[in-house]
Amino acid sequence: MPYQDLFVLFWEQVKLSCQEGTFAKLTMAKTIGKPNLKNIFVRPIYSDNDFKVLVKLRYQSKETEDEENELTLEDAFVFLKPYLRTSFSSVLLFTTTKDVTFKINKKGAGSITENYPTFHNVIQPKSDLE
Template identity: 85%
Template sequence: MPYQEVFVLFWEQVKESFQEGRFAKLTMAKTIGKPDLKNIFVRPLSYKGDFKVLVKLRYQSRETEDEENELTLDEAFVFLKPYLRTSFSSVLLFTTTKDVTFKINKKGAGRITENSPTFRDVTLPKSDLG
């Protein structure tokens, strides 16, 4: 199945984990080529209202400062999509119940695999606890 279609299915699991309060972190990894961009991390900021996340772009070179954006979950989906297959070939979703990995192979097909959870708890900024 083309990776774009599989990524939509993967993102459904991201949204579901967020709605159920199980979303711990999302990481774009396995860079393609030798880009300056090293990783993209998505962490929850708020589970209230429109589900805010912090999207952090981490760069290889120390001269380039990390970039951070506060986005809704839907905005994060649109923001991350262009990085698929151009900069990154895998996306890891960490939840409190399972880890879900989305991978793109050399032929452009997408695949989703599941593993035991890495995280037991979700960490939110102190202002959103309680």
């Protein structure tokens, strides 16, 4: 299955974890090459009337300031997709019930694996946007 299709299935697990209130964090990792962009982190922002995520781009060099954006879950999906296979080869979903890892191998095939949860509580991020 092409990695793009598998990422859509992976994202369904992200959406489900958000609906269930178990979403703790999402991390894009395993950089390809030697980019300045080190990681992308996505954390939940739960509020009474809507759900958003804080997307943080962390850079290698101290000269480049980290970027933060508050996005809807659908906007985050659109934002993250171009980084797949160009900047990062894995995406880790941390929930309070399980960890789900999406990986792209060198041939462009995707895979999803599940493990025991790393997080047991959902932690609200501190945003510079507040």
